[in-house]
Every structure is written in structure tokens, then in C-alpha cells.
Amino acid sequence: xxxxxxxxxxxxxxxxxxxxxxxxxxxxxxxxxxxxxxxxxxxxxxxxxxxxxxxxxxxxxxxxxxxxxxxxxxxxxxxxxxxxxxxxxxxxxxxxxxxxxxxxxxx
Amino acid sequence: xxxxxxxxxxxxxxxxxxxxxxxxxxxxxxxxxxxxxxxxxxxxxxxxxxxxxxxxxxxxxxxxxxxxxxxxxxxxxxxxxxxxxxxxxxxxxxxxxxxxxxxxxxxxxxxxxxxxxxxxxxxxxxxxxxxxxxxxxxxxxxxxxxxxxxxxxxxxxxxxxxxxxxxxxxxxxxxxxxxxxxxxxxxxxxxxxxxxxxxxxxxxxxxxxxxxxxxxxxxxxxxxxxxxxxxxxxxxxxxxxxxxxxxxxxxxxxxxxxxxxxxxxxxxxxxxxxxxxxxxxxxxxxxxxxxxxxxxxxxxxxxxxxxxxxxxxxxxxxxxxxxxxxxxxxxxxxxxxxxxxxxxxxxxxxxxxxxxxxxxxxxxxxxxxxxxxxxxxxxxxxxxxxxxxxxxxxxxxxxxxxxxxxxxxxxxxxxxxxxxxxxxxxxxxxxxxxxxxxxxxxxxxxxxxxxxxxxxxxxxxxxxxxxxxxxxxxxxxxxxxxxxxxxxxxxxxxxxxxxxxxxxxxxxxxxxxxxxxxxxxxxxxxxxxxxxxxxxxxxxxxxxxxxxxxxxxxxxxxxxxxxxxxxxxxxxxxxxxxxxxxxxxxxxxxxxxxxxxxxxxxxxxxxxxxxxxxxxxxxxxxxxxxxxxxxxxxxxxxxxxxxxxxxxxxxxxxxxxxxxxxxxxxxxxxxxxxxxxx
Numbered sequence: 001x002x003x004x005x006x007x008x009x010x011x012x013x014x015x016x017x018x019x020x021x022x023x024x025x026x027x028x029x030x031x032x033x034x035x036x037x038x039x040x041x042x043x044x045x046x047x048x049x050x051x052x053x054x055x056x057x058x059x060x061x062x063x064x065x066x067x068x069x070x071x072x073x074x075x076x077x078x079x080x081x082x083x084x085x086x087x088x089x090x091x092x093x094x095x096x097x098x099x100x101x102x103x104x105x106x107x
Numbered sequence: 108x109x110x111x112x113x114x115x116x117x118x119x120x121x122x123x124x125x126x127x128x129x130x131x132x133x134x135x136x137x138x139x140x141x142x143x144x145x146x147x148x149x150x151x152x153x154x155x156x157x158x159x160x161x162x163x164x165x166x167x168x169x170x171x172x173x174x175x176x177x178x179x180x181x182x183x184x185x186x187x188x189x190x191x192x193x194x195x196x197x198x199x200x201x202x203x204x205x206x207x208x209x210x211x212x213x214x215x216x217x218x219x220x221x222x223x224x225x226x227x228x229x230x231x232x233x234x235x236x237x238x239x240x241x242x243x244x245x246x247x248x249x250x251x252x253x254x255x256x257x258x259x260x261x262x263x264x265x266x267x268x269x270x271x272x273x274x275x276x277x278x279x280x281x282x283x284x285x286x287x288x289x290x291x292x293x294x295x296x297x298x299x300x301x302x303x304x305x306x307x308x309x310x311x312x313x314x315x316x317x318x319x320x321x322x323x324x325x326x327x328x329x330x331x332x333x334x335x336x337x338x339x340x341x342x343x344x345x346x347x348x349x350x351x352x353x354x355x356x357x358x359x360x361x362x363x364x365x366x367x368x369x370x371x372x373x374x375x376x377x378x379x380x381x382x383x384x385x386x387x388x389x390x391x392x393x394x395x396x397x398x399x400x401x402x403x404x405x406x407x408x409x410x411x412x413x414x415x416x417x418x419x420x421x422x423x424x425x426x427x428x429x430x431x432x433x434x435x436x437x438x439x440x441x442x443x444x445x446x447x448x449x450x451x452x453x454x455x456x457x458x459x460x461x462x463x464x465x466x467x468x469x470x471x472x473x474x475x476x477x478x479x480x481x482x483x484x485x486x487x488x489x490x491x492x493x494x495x496x497x498x499x500x501x502x503x504x505x506x507x508x509x510x511x512x513x514x515x516x517x518x519x520x521x522x523x524x525x526x527x528x529x530x531x532x533x534x535x536x537x538x539x540x541x542x543x544x545x546x547x548x549x550x551x552x553x554x555x556x557x558x559x560x561x562x563x564x565x566x567x568x569x570x571x572x573x574x575x576x577x578x579x580x581x582x583x584x585x586x587x588x589x590x591x592x593x594x595x596x597x598x599x600x601x602x603x604x605x606x607x608x609x610x611x612x613x614x615x616x617x618x619x620x621x622x623x624x625x626x627x628x629x630x631x632x633x634x635x636x637x638x639x640x641x642x643x644x645x646x647x648x649x650x651x652x653x654x655x656x657x658x659x660x661x662x663x664x665x666x667x668x669x670x671x672x673x674x675x676x677x678x679x680x681x682x683x684x685x686x687x688x689x690x691x692x693x694x695x696x697x698x699x700x701x702x703x704x705x706x707x708x709x710x711x712x713x714x715x716x717x718x719x720x721x722x723x724x725x726x727x728x729x730x731x732x733x734x735x736x737x738x739x740x741x742x743x744x745x746x747x748x749x750x751x752x753x754x755x756x757x758x759x760x761x762x763x764x765x766x767x768x769x770x771x772x773x774x775x776x777x778x779x780x781x782x783x784x785x
């Protein structure tokens with residue numbers, strides 16, 4: 001299959017990544033549940049991964065992008081582990097995981 | 108001989124003073140023998156000095172001095188000067204002082220401050236000898252003031268009595284007035300001649316130098332120095348202190364008012380005599396004459412035995428001053444010497460009478476009768492023979508009856524005034540001189556008769572009177588002997604042939620020729636030509652005075668009261684001492700009160716106003732600065748704090764505590780940055 005009708009270029013990937021990033025931000029900013037926020041964060045990280053890999057594919061960076069992508073995945077896993085531990089502690093302390101109810105630092 | 112001896116003579120009384128003031132009370136008999144003995148030793152040494160000095164028949168002047176203070180090119184020395192004048196004066200002072208010491212053993216017996224009294228007598232004698240011996244007018248001024256302070260201490264001996272302490276104050280303050288003038292006079296001389304010694308001053312003047320180059324200043328200096336004598340010798344118008352000073356113990360009166368302190372003024376005039384101009388001498392002569400007349404008139408009307416003697420002292424001092432003023436230098440100084448003997452005798456005699464009266468009154472437990480008032484006396488002749496006879500000799504001497512010493516000197520003074528008037532026509536001076544001679548004879552015999560003759564006012568008092576002890580009568584006898592003529596001249600009718608006249612010669616005037624008084628030869632010739640007239644006149648007048656006194660008080664042929672009535676305002680004025688005290692009170696005391704009030708007003712309104720004003724201004728500044736501090740400085744500090752506070756409060760609104768809000772801010776900020784930079 002030497003030629004196809006649709007040949008995705010760099011911009012397509014970037015658009016997808018941007019959409020994904022925006023969705024992540026939306027989740028982080030608007031969700032009350034901490035778990036949902038964390039999931040938003042995952043989306044943001046993954047949008048970054050798409051970006052990294054896309055740039056790696058369409059430029060002369062060879063496998064650098066993939067390398068960084070791997071790091072990101074690992075960090076995301078670590079982050080999820082730590083964050084969920086924090087969430088558990090927050091729940092123990094406040095008996096809720098709704099972010100708008102946790103406002104002890106209000107000035 | 109003439110260096111060490113005078114110093115020993117000078118310092119012995121000082122040593123006596125020091126011993127008496129510190130250990131006097133611990134000595135047996137409270138040390139009166141010590142003070143008297145030392146004074147007697149001083150007397151012996153003085154007599155030795157006098158005999159050597161006068162016996163050598165030389166007019167030499169011995170001086171020795173050493174530098175005391177050196178200021179730049181000017182040197183102030185301390186030194187002694189022995190001439191015949193000083194040698195005679197030494198004996199007079201020490202003699203009277205010794206006899207007063209002796210007399211006081213009886214008179215002051217049992218006094219509360221017995222040894223202190225002797226100490227002050229020593230201090231007084233020391234100061235007086237200092238005046239006599241010094242060769243230096245500044246040092247003389249120092250001793251002059253020492254005499255002032257020691258007389259203050261002696262007059263105020265019984266200071267518990269208000270009148271005594273007032274009299275002491277009065278004597279001191281009135282003397283200060285005269286001393287002030289004297290000091291100015293000394294300063295005029297010092298500024299012009301750069302020296303205080305008599306020798307240097309006289310040398311400069313005889314070399315033709317005048318103070319500030321003017322004859323007027325020389326006259327002024329003479330008169331100003333004489334004003335010191337006006338104070339000390341109780342001359343008009345500063346004579347008011349002497350009668351009041353009778354508040355002191357009577358022997359003190361004898362010492363101060365007969366031989367020493369008041370004689371210091373006469374001695375001073377004699378010392379500076381060569382530099383006095385004819386004008387200055389004229390002032391001196393008239394001051395003396397006025398004093399003699401005023402005091403004699405007052406003495407007639409007094410009833411206090413000591414007051415009569417006080418005024419007679421002033422009067423006789425006026426005589427001496429007048430004699431010096433007219434140029435009868437030797438006569439004036441001789442009167443000082445003879446007067447010292449008989450007036451000391453009169454005072455001590457009065458002391459003896461007062462002592463006896465006191466004892467008599469004490470026996471009767473009568474503490475109201477005045478022991479000094481001659482109206483309470485009378486008829487004391489039989490009870491007190493020694494006092495009576497010696498007092499008679501003194502009275503004869505002061506009245507100028509022949510064969511007494513007083514006659515010799517007074518006669519020469521009267522001849523001098525008469526000669527003076529023949530030379531320059533000042534007839535007022537001999538007129539006053541002879542009038543006062545008559546008055547003196549009258550009031551002295553009035554005193555004598557009222558005290559010793561006639562009937563006593565109170566038999567009970569007279570019954571208790573006994574003769575004073577030996578220690579008091581011996582000094583009287585010594586002085587009585589010294590009041591006879593042969594001590595001074597073997598010719599009872601003329602002193603000029605005696606040793607005194609050859610020893611004390613009038614010094615030659617050194618002032619420029621135009622200002623000189625009549626030269627001595629001219630004066631001497633005039634005296635010789637009028638001497639017989641003067642002598643006859645003075646005898647007649649003295650005898651007339653005595654006779655009148657006998658008529659009025661002994662025989663009562665003339666009523667004293669009627670005489671007083673006839674005299675009218677004259678009598679009234681004299682009884683009231685010519686209102687000097689009242690006038691001085693009005694003018695000077697009230698005057699100083701007025702000045703005081705004005706100064707007080709000035710102090711309270713202006714000075715206090717300035718001080719309070721300064722305080723008010725400070726307060727105003729302080730409140731302004733305080734306001735600035737609390738409102739502006741503190742305001743800045745607080746303002747900073749409250750601004751920070753308010754800002755914090757404002758900013759705390761955006762710190763919601765919600766993570767998502769912060770994230771939103773971050774995002775927003777990032778967007779803004781993107782828009783700005785991309």
C-alpha cells in the first residue's frame with residue numbers, strides 16, 4: 001500500500017493533542033471529584049506524549065521523543081500512586097474528596 | 108633691731124589670739140593671764156623700740172620688705188616701716204591695749220565668753236599694730252579691714268542683745284562706706300605709680316609725676332584716702348556708728364574708741380600727709396571742725412555716761428583731724444597720743460563706775476535701773492576715791508586745763524588753727540576750735556559733777572557702791588599719771604620744747620609747689636606769733652566752761668532745764684543727735700528699700716518672665732514636636748502597617764483555598780503571557 005487517500009501529517013497529531021490537552025484542562029478545572037481531576041491530569045500528560053512522539057516522527061529527532069514519552073508514562077504512574085495515597089489521606093482527614101469543600105487555606 | 112623687733116611686736120598679739128581662740132578655755136583662769144602677759148611683753152618691746160628709735164635723735168626711717176606678689180612688671184610687697192611716728196604709735200596702742208587687758212580681768216569677770224573676749228582683743232591689737240607698722244598702703248588697707256572686723260566682733264561681744272548686734276553691724280557697714288572711698292584712692296595711686304609703698308608713691312610725686320597727669324586727681328586721691336579716715340575716725344558724716352558702738356563692753360570702748368581704731372584714721376592722714384594738696388587739707392580741716400562742733404553740742408545733752416564720752420571722742424577726733432588739716436601736724440598727732448591716754452582713762456573710769464553701779468543694783472535685785480545713766484548716779488566721790496581722783500585728772504586733761512597733757516596738745520592745735528586763719532583768713536576754724544574747747548570743758552565737768560558730786564538720786568544704790576578691785580584701779584592710776592604734762596614736755600605751757608616736738612616733725616610737702624599748703628617755716632612763725640594769745644584764750648575759755656558747769660550743776664545757780672528751754676530748737680536738735688540717724692534711715696535705709704523693691708519687681712517680672720517665657724516656649728516646641736511624633740512619625744509607621752494590612756486583606760479575597768481556582772489563575776496568566784509574547 002504505497003499510497004493512501006488519507007496521509008496524516010504533523011498538524012493532525014498536534015490538533016488531536018491540543019484537543020486532548022483542552023479536555024484534560026477542562027477536567028482538572030471543572031471536576032469536583034479529586035479522582036476526576038487526577039484523570040484530567042492523565043489526559044494532559046498523554047496529550048504531551050502525543051506531541052512528543054509526533055515531533056519525533058516528523059522531524060530528525062529519531063527516538064528522543066519516544067524516550068521522553070516513556071519517562072512521562074513512568075512519572076504518570078508514580079504520580080498516580082502518590083496522588084491516590086494523598087487522596088486517601090485527604091479522605092481520612094476531611095471525609096470527602098470534593099475539592100470545593102477542602103478550603104482550609106482560604107484567606 | 109628695727110627689722111626683727113617690730114615683727115615680734117606685730118606677731119605676739121596674733122599668737123595670743125591663736126592660743127586664746129583654740130585653747131583659751133582649757134587654760135587655768137581661762138587664759139586671761141596669758142593674753143595680758145603677752146600684751147605686756149609687747150608693750151615692753153614697744154617701749155624698748157621707742158626709746159632706741161627716739162633716743163637716737165634721728166629722723167631716719169627704717170624699712171624692710173620682701174616681695175609678696177609679682178604681677179607682670181608690678182610687685183606688691185609686704186614690709187614694715189619704723190619712723191618716730193610709728194614708734195610712738197606702737198607704744199600708745201600696746202600701752203592702752205595692755206591696760207585694757209588688765210582692766211578687763213576685773214570688768215569682764217564671769218563673762219560667758221571670757222576667753223573669746225581676750226582672743227578678740229588680741230586680734231584687734233594685732234590688726235592695729237599692722238596698720239601702724241606697715242610700709243605699704245595696700246597692706247595697711249588689709250589691716251584696716253581687719254580692725255573693722257575685729258571691732259565688729261568686740262562691739263557685738265554680747266550679741267544676744269539685739270542692740271549690740273545691730274551696733275556691731277552699723278559700725279561695720281558705716282566703716283565700709285569710708286573704706287570704699289579709701290580703696291578707690293589707693294587704686295588711683297597704684298594705677299598712676301605702679302606701687303603701693305609709701306616710699307615709692309612719695310618718690311613719684313616729688314619727682315613731679317601726677318596721677319593721670321592732673322593736679323585734680325592728686326587732690327581727689329588725697330580726699331578719697333581721707334574718706335577711709337572719715338569712716339574709722341568717726342568723722343562727719345560717718346560719725347553715727349561710734350555712739351552706737353558703746354553697746355560693746357566698756358573696756359572695748361576704751362580700746363577701740365580712745366587709742367586704737369579711731370586713732371587709725373588720724374594716723375592714716377599723718378602717714379599720707381606729704382602727698383595731700385592744700386585743697387585736700389582744706390577739706391580735711393573743715394570736716395574735722397564740723398565734726399568737733401556737732402559732736403560737742405550733742406555731748407552736752409546726753410545722760411548716758413558712755414554716750415557723753417562717745418561724743419566727746421568724736422569731738423576730740425575732729426580736733427585732731429582739723430589740726431592735721433590746718434598743718435599743725437605735730438599738735439594733731441600729739442593730741443592723738445595724749446587723748447589716747449586720758450580718753451582710755453575716762454572710758455575705764457566710766458567702766459569702773461558702771462561696774463560698781465551694776466554690783467550695787469545687783470545686790471538690790473534691781474534690774475530696771477540703768478547703770479549707765481548719770482541721773483541715777485551722783486555722790487560717788489566718797490565711795491570710789493581712786494576712780495574719783497583719776498577721773499578728775501582725765502576730765503581736767505580733756506578740758507585743757509594747764510599742767511595736764513591735754514592742755515599741751517589742745518593749746519597747740521588752737522594756736523595752729525589761729526595761725527592758719529592769719530595766713531589764709533579762714534577764721535571759722537579757730538572760732539569753732541575755741542567754741543568746742545569751751546563746750547568740752549562744760550560737758551565734761553557736767554558729766555563729772557553729775558556722776559561724783561552732789562546728792563545721789565537713790566541712797567539705796569549708793570549704799571551698795573564700793574570701789575572697784577585693784578586690777579581695775581591700777582590701769583586708771585597709770586593712765587592718770589600719763590595724763591600729766593611732764594611725760595610730753597618739761598615746760599607745762601609749751602609743748603614745742605619737749606621731746607615730742609623734736610621727734611615728730613611735720614614732713615615736707617611733696618606736691619607741686621602751687622598746690623602746697625603754707626610752708627612749715629611760715630606756719631611755724633605764725634604759730635609763734637599767736638601762741639601766747641591762743642594759750643591765754645584757751646585757758647580762759649576752758650576755765651569759763653568749767654566754771655559754768657559748776658554754776659549749773661554744782662551750785663545750781665542756773666537751772667539746766669531753763670537753759671535748755673532758752674536754747675529751744677538747738678537743745679532739741681542736740682538731744683536728738685541732730686537727727687543724723689533719722690536722716691540716714693530715711694535716705695539710705697528707706698532708699699535702699701525702694702531700690703530693693705524696684706529690683707525685686709525687676710526680678711519677678713523681667714527675669715522671672717524671661718525664665719518662664721523660655722519654659723513656655725520650650726513647652727510649645729515640645730508639644731509641637733510631640734504632635735509631629737505621634738501623628739507624622741508614628742503615622743508613617745502605623746500607616747505602613749495598616750496599608751500592608753489592608754493590602755493583605757484585599758488580596759486575601761483571591762486566596763480561596765481551592766486548588767482549582769489557583770490553577771485557573773495560572774492558566775489565565777499563562778494565556779496572558781502567551782498573548783503578550785507570542
